[in-house]
Amino acid sequence: GSIFRATHLHTRQIVALKVQYVKHECPTNRYERHLYPLLQGGKGMPKLWASGVQGEWDFLAIDLLGASLDSLYRKSGKDIMDLRSVCSIAMQLISRLEFMHARGVLHRDIQLGNCVVGLPPNERTIYMIDFGFSKRYIDPYTNRHIPDSNAKRDFIGNYCSVNVHSVVPSRRDDLEAAALMLIHLLTPRGLSWTRNGVPKSSEAHNRLKAEKRAAQPEDLCRGMPVEFEDFLRYCRRLKFKDRPDYSQWIEAFRALAVEEGFPASEDFVWPPPSVSNQSTPRNVLLLITPFSDQRKSAPSSPCSDGSCQKGRLRRHPQRSG
Secondary structure (H helix, E strand, O other), X not given: OEXXXXXXXXXXXXXXXXXXXXXOXXXXXXXXXXXXXXXXXXXXXXXXEEEEEEOOEEEEEEEOOOOEHHHHHHHHOOOOOOHHHHHHHHHHHHHHHHHHHHOOEEOOOOOHHHEEEOOOOOOOOEEEOOOOOOEEOEOOOOOOEOOOOOOOOOOOOOOOOOHHHOOOOOHHHHHXXXXXXXXXXXXXXOOHHHOOOOOOOHHHHXXXXXXXXXXXXXXXXXXXXXXXXXXXXXXXHOOOOOOOOHHHHHHHHHHHHHHOOXXXXXXXXXXXXXXXXXXXXXXXXXXXXXXXXXXXXXXXOOOOOOOOOOOOOOEOOOOOO
């Protein structure tokens, strides 16, 4: 599919237009169209303005948004993201997942490229996008949780949970993917298995799976505030049908921000206030190509317990050597 910046001829509303050939082998537009109505009205959820099929093209018109976290992170030129920003991302991301899960939907593709900032006046809000792999975990006919199984997934991302490599995802796996993404942002050069990109062969996938299974939380989070290890361990303790305690972890990361001397607000401020505006990149729109001109390709899409350790800040020993 392709993404354009488009303008409604009568209302002058500017939107992002996702266009896909109707006979595409992986018709994500058609699938997303059925999920968007479930997600309308939530903070950080794009509004669906229109959708349909015109000729040989399937289209979705949604809110035009700003840069992805992946773009901001790369353009910053920093080895890791600052802790204030990561705490803000944690609070907002967990809140977005709480809303989606309350509507009976799993995201299933948590990654930096699928988290984007809004445009003014919503530039401090992080939006979730790309629901091409999302799925209902509540059966609309029985109103019950889907059953556990070892059904194979079509796509495995860098941040997906260890469970997802062998069983059907549930709410716990969205949360674990979020935890791994946060840890990635605080890891110099990122998590080791992300450095070669998304695996494109069964051999590469098996290597990624083995490396991820071997990685222990205490090793992944060494040198970080203990909340990150605790969050990852909590996610991995959850059972298939468990409802995560979202509020516990939102407040845990809020408390961490406050202990570090940052505001308690979840607002995502970029560039970070401590960095000179003259030395940081501007927020750049992802979708800036006029509809009538060149096209911009969309990112490729392959078809409790637990203690929040609230009120304390303890860092793990730094890695030796």
